[in-house]
Amino acid sequence: MVDQKQLIKTAKEIVSREDVKYIVGYKQGTYGFVTSPAFAYTPEDVESFIYNPLCKKNLAVYPILEEKLPLKRGEEEDKRKIGLVVKGCDSRALVQIIQEKGLVREDLVIIGIPCKGVIDLKKIEKRFPNQTEVVDVEENDNSEYIIKIGDTVHTIPKEELLSEVCKSCEFPNPPLYDFLMGEEVEVREKEVYSGLRGLDETPIEERWAYWEKHFQNCIRCYACREACPLCYCKTCMADMLDPQWIRRSVNLSENTAWNIMRAFHLAGRCISCGECESVCPANIPLMELNKKLEKDVKEMFKYTAGLDTEEKTLFGTFNPDDPNEFIM
Amino acid sequence: MENLVIQTEKLSEWVNEIIKKNKVFAPVKETDFSNFKIVNDYSEIDLSFLLPMVPAKKILFKQTETLFLFTPGSKGEVKSKEISDEKLVIFSIRSCDAKTFSILDPVFLGDYVDPFYKKRRENSILIGLSCNKPNVNCFCTSFGDSPASRDYVDILLTDLDGKYLVEIVTERGKKFIDDYKKFFASASKEDLESKEKVEKLAIEGITRKMKLEGVSEKLGKMFEHPIWYENAMKCIGCGTCTFVCPTCHCFDMQDESTLREGARIRVWDSCMYPEYTHHASGHNPRPARMNRVRNRIYHKFSYYPTNENIVGCTGCGRCIDYCSVNIDIIDIINEVGEAKL
Amino acid sequence: MTKSSDSKISIQNPYEPWLAEVEKITKEVGGARAIKTYKLVLQDEDAKKNFNFIPGQCVMISIFGKGESMFAISSSSTQKDYIEVSVMKHGKTTTALHEIEEGDIVGLRGPYGNNFDVKGWEGKNIVLIGGGIGQAPLRSVLNYILDNREKYGTLDVVYGARTSKDICFKEEFTELEKRDDVSVHLSIDVEEEGWEKYVGFVPNNLMEVKPSSENAIAITCGPPIMIEYVIQNLLKLGFNEKQIFTTLEMRMKCGIGICGRCNIGNLYVCKDGPVFSYEQLKGLQGDM
Numbered sequence: 001m002v003d004q005k006q007l008i009k010t011a012k013e014i015v016s017r018e019d020v021k022y023i024v025g026y027k028q029g030t031y032g033f034v035t036s037p038a039f040a041y042t043p044e045d046v047e048s049f050i051y052n053p054l055c056k057k058n059l060a061v062y063p064i065l066e067e068k069l070p071l072k073r074g075e076e077e078d079k080r081k082i083g084l085v086v087k088g089c090d091s092r093a094l095v096q097i098i099q100e101k102g103l104v105r106e107d108l109v110i111i112g113i114p115c116k117g118v119i120d121l122k123k124i125e126k127r128f129p130n131q132t133e134v135v136d137v138e139e140n141d142n143s144e145y146i147i148k149i150g151d152t153v154h155t156i157p158k159e160e161l162l163s164e165v166c167k168s169c170e171f172p173n174p175p176l177y178d179f180l181m182g183e184e185v186e187v188r189e190k191e192v193y194s195g196l197r198g199l200d201e202t203p204i205e206e207r208w209a210y211w212e213k214h215f216q217n218c219i220r221c222y223a224c225r226e227a228c229p230l231c232y233c234k235t236c237m238a239d240m241l242d243p244q245w246i247r248r249s250v251n252l253s254e255n256t257a258w259n260i261m262r263a264f265h266l267a268g269r270c271i272s273c274g275e276c277e278s279v280c281p282a283n284i285p286l287m288e289l290n291k292k293l294e295k296d297v298k299e300m301f302k303y304t305a306g307l308d309t310e311e312k313t314l315f316g317t318f319n320p321d322d323p324n325e326f327i328m
Numbered sequence: 329m330e331n332l333v334i335q336t337e338k339l340s341e342w343v344n345e346i347i348k349k350n351k352v353f354a355p356v357k358e359t360d361f362s363n364f365k366i367v368n369d370y371s372e373i374d375l376s377f378l379l380p381m382v383p384a385k386k387i388l389f390k391q392t393e394t395l396f397l398f399t400p401g402s403k404g405e406v407k408s409k410e411i412s413d414e415k416l417v418i419f420s421i422r423s424c425d426a427k428t429f430s431i432l433d434p435v436f437l438g439d440y441v442d443p444f445y446k447k448r449r450e451n452s453i454l455i456g457l458s459c460n461k462p463n464v465n466c467f468c469t470s471f472g473d474s475p476a477s478r479d480y481v482d483i484l485l486t487d488l489d490g491k492y493l494v495e496i497v498t499e500r501g502k503k504f505i506d507d508y509k510k511f512f513a514s515a516s517k518e519d520l521e522s523k524e525k526v527e528k529l530a531i532e533g534i535t536r537k538m539k540l541e542g543v544s545e546k547l548g549k550m551f552e553h554p555i556w557y558e559n560a561m562k563c564i565g566c567g568t569c570t571f572v573c574p575t576c577h578c579f580d581m582q583d584e585s586t587l588r589e590g591a592r593i594r595v596w597d598s599c600m601y602p603e604y605t606h607h608a609s610g611h612n613p614r615p616a617r618m619n620r621v622r623n624r625i626y627h628k629f630s631y632y633p634t635n636e637n638i639v640g641c642t643g644c645g646r647c648i649d650y651c652s653v654n655i656d657i658i659d660i661i662n663e664v665g666e667a668k669l
Numbered sequence: 670m671t672k673s674s675d676s677k678i679s680i681q682n683p684y685e686p687w688l689a690e691v692e693k694i695t696k697e698v699g700g701a702r703a704i705k706t707y708k709l710v711l712q713d714e715d716a717k718k719n720f721n722f723i724p725g726q727c728v729m730i731s732i733f734g735k736g737e738s739m740f741a742i743s744s745s746s747t748q749k750d751y752i753e754v755s756v757m758k759h760g761k762t763t764t765a766l767h768e769i770e771e772g773d774i775v776g777l778r779g780p781y782g783n784n785f786d787v788k789g790w791e792g793k794n795i796v797l798i799g800g801g802i803g804q805a806p807l808r809s810v811l812n813y814i815l816d817n818r819e820k821y822g823t824l825d826v827v828y829g830a831r832t833s834k835d836i837c838f839k840e841e842f843t844e845l846e847k848r849d850d851v852s853v854h855l856s857i858d859v860e861e862e863g864w865e866k867y868v869g870f871v872p873n874n875l876m877e878v879k880p881s882s883e884n885a886i887a888i889t890c891g892p893p894i895m896i897e898y899v900i901q902n903l904l905k906l907g908f909n910e911k912q913i914f915t916t917l918e919m920r921m922k923c924g925i926g927i928c929g930r931c932n933i934g935n936l937y938v939c940k941d942g943p944v945f946s947y948e949q950l951k952g953l954q955g956d957m
Contacts (some may be wrong), residue, residue: 029654029656031464031648031656035654036562036653037561037654039561039562057652057653065617066614067615067617070615084406124361128462129464130461130464130533141469214359217573219381219382221567221568221570221571222566222601223567223568225650226566227652241761243349247584248392248580248582249593249594249595279566279652280574281361281383281568282358283358283360362761395682395684396682396685398733399733400733400734402770402773402774404731404733404774406685409685435716436927440683440926441923442927443681443682492821499694510930516761550915552955577927578920579923579927579929580922580927581736581922581928582736583733583737584737590734592731594684597928599929604920605919607919607920608759608760613933623932626934627929632882645899
């Protein structure tokens with residue numbers, strides 16, 4: 001369990017530094033089980049920071065979202081660092097972006113959290129619907145979540161509420177950090193991602209029908225893209241008009257094109273935080289696409305994204321022994 | 329007007345009769361959520377979700393609409409798009425979603441009439457369903473509305489456990505229901521009392537409150553307030569809040585063509601995207617998320633009340649439900665109310 | 670689909686344009702930011718007869734398959750048989766427009782927006798201050814006044830461009846300079862061989878011209894930064910905020926106040942604009 005006091009103490013020290021602009025962590029949300037990103041500019045702001053298994057949001061998206069607006073006359077660029085609270089997968093996102101030269105390591109101060117997995121908000125909200133009052137959740141040593149609602153304490157086996165991506169997580173400890181909150185956690189017994197089980201045996205028609213059902217519900221809000229720390233292209237191919245890769249019409253054909261193209265653009269880059277899937281209002285199981293590509297990339301190229309900032313990116317390199325089924 | 333009842337087991341028969349003569353939109357279950365879809369049989373309908381993910385506005389104001397057809401190129405030719413005259417029924421629409429149309433009418437039927445919206449508006453019957461169990465972020469009561477409101481529908485159904493109270497609200501509703509008389513009996517005094525109880529319970533079930541008093545005027549003085557920066561910092565700029573909003577009506581227009589034929593289409597757009605206001609010159613009047621978050625709130629709570637004398641929000645709570653970073657419109661407006669200037 | 674006559678859709682589709690033939694294309698400025706003027710004639714006789722506008726108003730022009738954009742009408746409403754728009758090559762639609770030829774067909778709908786109060790300004794002295802392509806809506810007013818010359822007082826035209834090559838409507842300015850009922854004050858931003866008129870920015874040229882504010886109306890169109898300084902200088906010259914007018918630009922799609930994007934505060938530039946007095950502009954609270 002992450003010591004919240006230690007987290008707050010560290011964050012306060014960081015935010016007090018002159019070379020730090022602000023630090024992004026988590027705070028209690030406005031209702032129920034929801035948590036909220038918190039921006040702290042002063043040590044007082046840090047007081048609201050929390051960390052519990054509901055802190056799922058991948059905050060690595062924020063340094064990417066930092067807006068570079070045209071400077072006014074006489075205004076100087078603020079080059080101070082941004083502090084971030086990251087779990088294993090979030091840290092891997094940073095590693096991957098740094099590897100791609102999308103961010104500079106020195107611009108970040110990273111508080112790493114050894115992660116025991118986070119709760120799937122949709123699962124817990126289904127279990128305890130219509131929860132208005134803010135709820136605190138803790139994890140005990142018995143792999144159970146202790147959920148206090150009013151005067152009642154619910155003890156729920158962790159597996160029932162844990163996010164699916166966390167069940168197959170191989171890297172719960174942040175590979176990149178400046179401060180680590182507590183001891184590294186042990187890697188869980190490896191489990192195949194639920195969405196991939198039996199995939200290869202499923203007939204192609206069935207697979208197509210499955211995705212057709214999901215893609216027709218896509219409303220093309222692009223929440224998947226905006227929530228993804230690796231979706232940071234300056235101009236997304238979906239927004240391009242000339243040439244127009246994807247039409248603006250919202251229908252099965254264009255929706256399929258969007259979701260498949262996005263998945264391919266994340267091949268060898270996705271770090272399995274599951275953010276896209278959890279923000280999707282249409283519940284499209286996007287991680288099944290990402291996990292399939294992750295698996296293929298690993299098998300074909302022996303590459304895992306987001307582990308080493310010095311490593312070359314998968315699609316930025318060519319190896320004579322790369323499998324050549326496609327282009328060559 | 330008239331109050332009737334229908335036994336719950338007869339509901340499917342009635343709806344199937346309606347389906348024979350009308351295009352019926354009703355909530356259909358997807359994975360853990362529902363959406364309005366055209367149904368061919370009552371069995372497809374799932375009333376267990378309070379609000380479909382995409383609001384009912386999508387039936388009158390489609391996400392993708394062909395505005396007209398053309399022959400591409402410099403010798404162009406235009407072909408009008410016929411607007412279907414079919415009769416529409418929106419079944420099981422909630423009060424907040426039905427209110428949408430009274431908010432969108434001034435936009436689509438104002439100085440310039442949108443023929444697509446107009447035709448469908450005229451051709452649709454709204455059969456409402458009272459909310460017995462509101463969601464956590466419901467706040468229609470903040471606007472003086474009720475989860476069992478008769479105000480925006482033609483016919484209102486209320487689940488009285490075993491039967492539905494059927495309140496005929498409008499002349500159109502009366503004319504519509506005349507064709508199906510055999511399914512109904514007259515409502516008793518007890519039935520109406522039961523509805524009152526259901527409504528009272530539902531209202532009590534709404535725990536969140538947006539305090540609207542003086543907000544529109546106050547916003548006029550808060551354009552540069554730090555609250556917009558604070559909320560925009562955590563906004564990731566996805567358009568989800570605008571897509572699931574029953575009153576957001578912004579759209580983009582695009583030409584989609586092959587070599588021989590083309591169509592000018594309109595698709596829902598979102599003011600949360602930077603491209604939305606980006607000029608060809610490179611200038612962007614709303615370059616930062618702050619500008620965009622602020623504009624969304626101002627549009628609903630300042631500009632809309634100024635222009636149309638109604639708040640551009642129905643209190644459905646979807647934008648709160650679906651926001652992944654907990655930008656909470658109730659909290660924002662309440663903070664505006666409390667802000668010291 | 671078969672329909673009885675009474676259910677037939679009689680309401681007009683405001684998104685559907687008329688067809689217009691490009692009768693003449695005039696190259697105003699070359700280069701990467703080229704400007705061309707298009708003379709457009711509506712194909713439908715009824716539409717042509719009923720198309721009435723007032724200077725300041727705009728039209729939506731379509732290139733089918735490429736898109737649609739809003740342009741200020743640059744011809745005068747005293748011309749009944751055609752309208753002209755002057756277009757700078759900038760984005761997708763304008764690039765497509767620059768590729769069409771005389772005789773081609775474009776889509777046209779409008780007119781949209783409010784207008785300059787040319788009727789209300791009769792009897793007044795008029796000062797037009799333009800920069801670059803910003804001259805387009807001013808040309809509409811200018812030609813309107815020239816066609817009704819006796820109804821107005823003095824007429825000053827202050828216009829500037831980056832270089833002499835960037836001057837829009839060059840031949841028309843040359844003709845204009847020959848008239849004795851118009852004072853033309855041209856400028857370019859940087860010195861150039863053979864240029865004997867003013868060198869410097871438009872706002873500075875305006876201070877050289879020093880038009881009197883008495884019984885006058887000043888209209889300025891051009892890049893936002895130019896407008897800002899022109900207005901400051903007009904105030905210095907004694908113009909009050911009710912005497913100063915400009916037009917605003919925003920990205921537009923529907924042109925009829927529905928699609929949402931062109932708002933400044935509660936006003937939609939397509940419908941409530943594009944013409945604003947400085948008095949209105951000052952009161953506007955919104956992103957510009």
